[in-house]
Amino acid sequence: MVPVLRAAVNTLVHVPDLVRYGSKPFREAAQPGSFLADLKARLRPFGEVAAYPPHQAFIGNLKPEALADIPSPWHGHPLPGASHQGPFGEILDQGTFYSLLEKADQFGLLMLDPGWSPPANGASAAARALMGAAGKRGAREEILKRIESGEALPLEDRGALIGCVRRDHEEDESLAARVLLENMAAKASGAHALRLLLEKAHLPAREVDYILSCSEEAIGDRYNRGGGNLAKAIGEMAGCPNAAGVDIKAFCAAPVYALVHAAALVQAGVVRNAVVVGGGSLAKLGMKSHRHIEKQMPVLEDVLGGVAFWVGPDDGASPRLNLELAGRHPSGRPSTPQGVLEALVCEPLARAGRKLRDIDKYAVELHNPEVTLPAGAGDVPLTNYRTLAALAAMRGEIAREEIPAFIRSHGMPGFAPTQGHIPAGVPYLGHALAAMRAGTMKSAMVVAKGSLFLGRMTQQADGASIVVES
Amino acid sequence: MDLDNQTTIKQLVDAHGMENLVVVLGMNGEGVRIAAETVTSGDPSWAGPLAGVSLGLPVYHILEEQVRTKLPADLYAEKVQLMEMVLDVGQIENTLAELRRNQAKRG
Numbered sequence: 252m253v254p255v256l257r258a259a260v261n262t263l264v265h266v267p268d269l270v271r272y273g274s275k276p277f278r279e280a281a282q283p284g285s286f287l288a289d290l291k292a293r294l295r296p297f298g299e300v301a302a303y304p305p306h307q308a309f310i311g312n313l314k315p316e317a318l319a320d321i322p323s324p325w326h327g328h329p330l331p332g333a334s335h336q337g338p339f340g341e342i343l344d345q346g347t348f349y350s351l352l353e354k355a356d357q358f359g360l361l362m363l364d365p366g367w368s369p370p371a372n373g374a375s376a377a378a379r380a381l382m383g384a385a386g387k388r389g390a391r392e393e394i395l396k397r398i399e400s401g402e403a404l405p406l407e408d409r410g411a412l413i414g415c416v417r418r419d420h421e422e423d424e425s426l427a428a429r430v431l432l433e434n435m436a437a438k439a440s441g442a443h444a445l446r447l448l449l450e451k452a453h454l455p456a457r458e459v460d461y462i463l464s465c466s467e468e469a470i471g472d473r474y475n476r477g478g479g480n481l482a483k484a485i486g487e488m489a490g491c492p493n494a495a496g497v498d499i500k501a502f503c504a505a506p507v508y509a510l511v512h513a514a515a516l517v518q519a520g521v522v523r524n525a526v527v528v529g530g531g532s533l534a535k536l537g538m539k540s541h542r543h544i545e546k547q548m549p550v551l552e553d554v555l556g557g558v559a560f561w562v563g564p565d566d567g568a569s570p571r572l573n574l575e576l577a578g579r580h581p582s583g584r585p586s587t588p589q590g591v592l593e594a595l596v597c598e599p600l601a602r603a604g605r606k607l608r609d610i611d612k613y614a615v616e617l618h619n620p621e622v623t624l625p626a627g628a629g630d631v632p633l634t635n636y637r638t639l640a641a642l643a644a645m646r647g648e649i650a651r652e653e654i655p656a657f658i659r660s661h662g663m664p665g666f667a668p669t670q671g672h673i674p675a676g677v678p679y680l681g682h683a684l685a686a687m688r689a690g691t692m693k694s695a696m697v698v699a700k701g702s703l704f705l706g707r708m709t710q711q712a713d714g715a716s717i718v719v720e721s
Numbered sequence: 722m723d724l725d726n727q728t729t730i731k732q733l734v735d736a737h738g739m740e741n742l743v744v745v746l747g748m749n750g751e752g753v754r755i756a757a758e759t760v761t762s763g764d765p766s767w768a769g770p771l772a773g774v775s776l777g778l779p780v781y782h783i784l785e786e787q788v789r790t791k792l793p794a795d796l797y798a799e800k801v802q803l804m805e806m807v808l809d810v811g812q813i814e815n816t817l818a819e820l821r822r823n824q825a826k827r828g
Contacts, residue, residue, distance in 0.1 A: 624751065637807040654806065
């Protein structure tokens with residue numbers, strides 16, 4: 252059974268009032284000073300977020316390559332007439348998302364004010380399909396009491412208090428209020444991405460057999476902090492009654508590992524339709540906000556990202572996921588940028604007798620450079636493309652003078668929110684599918700890297716790659 | 722420079738003394754200037770443990786000649802050389818040369 256990529260979806264959720272619960276802003280706000288007020292002054296309204304050129308590229312209304320023609324700063328050049336819906340994605344507003352959070356909560360963790368209701372016209376069809384009756388609503392006094400006692404964190408909508416989210420155990424750090432909010436945010440945004448995938452691809456929910464979640468959150472309790480299983484929770488919320496599932500954890504490389512696993516399960520005939528889904532990372536909101544505030548820019552890390560992919564058996568029309576070209580980084584290999592990319596890109600291609608220039612497009616870590624550059628973190632995709640081109644030059648596949656041309660034709664500007672796993676190459680798959688169906692592209696390689704050393708169990712880096720080809 | 726790295730450098734200074742340390746950088750672009758300033762005149766963002774701490778440590782980039790020529794050639798070829806084509810070596814050299822000039826002036 253040849254596994255093919257049937258559909259890809261990218262979603263964004265604009266959550267300005269949740270930026271304060273990102274890891275960095277949460278720590279900054281605990282220090283004396285004006286951080287929280289400075290942060291609030293630099294948050295963007297929904298219209299600006301929807302018209303932001305990288306977001307338009309993310310949901311498919313703009314080709315990533317077109318970003319190179321938009322003057323810098325991109326946040327100063329919104330796309331005229333931009334829609335929050337695109338051919339393979341959409342951007343949700345905060346009010347709608349709070350309703351999804353309420354639906355994601357099965358344990359009375361979230362308590363919203365009875366007077367609050369989501370915007371009447373804000374929800375898309377995919378979001379409406381997830382909404383149910385309002386959850387447990389609490390009197391305002393009870394909400395305030397919970398916040399004052401320290402057991403709950405306040406939830407705001409456009410600056411006004413509308414409810415709270417509480418811990419579910421006094422001593423269990425895995426069930427602290429902020430951790431549970433992170434987990435519910437990943438579940439709700441993941442379910443939204445999955446639901447949009449089902450609708451865009453006309454895939455009946457009952458035909459999803461298996462879900463691989465590549466979301467970053469480690470769901471669990473104090474006896475098993477990363478126990479899982481977000482995949483099933485997402486599948487249940489999205490209404491997939493026949494889907495089992497499992498979480499794939501591999502830092503930022505998880506989406507590509509999940510695609511490899513999904514393709515392998517389909518190829519082996521274990522399941523017919525597998526879905527890879529990634530919900531958003533609350534912890535990464537506002538990660539570089541102090542730098543953005545310093546440079547008097549908008550706080551650009553105000554969106555949760557979501558991705559979903561349908562991997563199924565060959566339908567005669569969709570590009571295949573070529574497992575013979577799947578790349579991995581064995582533990583005996585050096586963790587240098589060169590060592591990782593040689594293992595992920597050069598070796599699988601060499602096995603098949605192919606050269607680096609034989610792949611039309613490389614989708615590397617696609618972090619939006621406008622977010623990372625002001626923080627001194629460089630242009631992540633550009634550095635990756637330079638390394639790839641340098642490898643091609645070192646192997647004698649291109650001349651050294653051809654490096655800039657190689658980067659232009661095989662690369663693209665970064666357009667993904669800095670949500671860890673979300674920029675991991677995979678947001679390009681929607682664009683690749685469209686180009687392959689239009690006959691303008693033959694192959695794309697998705698390359699993701701993971702910083703294993705952050706977990707302190709090894710000094711190694713990691714990564715995974717896979718080729719999609721028509 | 723992130724706070725963890727600042728903490729590590731501060732600990733190394735406390736353990737080994739400033740006179741026994743050299744900082745070797747590996748990053749690109751604006752990060753080079755920020756990191757070099759952090760370990761010489763202090764954290765320019767005033768956020769980390771090196772805020773207001775002028776360590777004045779000698780700082781080099783691994784692609785600068787002073788470091789490059791001291792590494793075993795085979796190790797350099799295997800692990801570092803490719804980055805000469807990836808990072809903007811000219812800009813890195815200029816950034817650090819300017820920093821050293823300013824340090825000498827303040828001297």
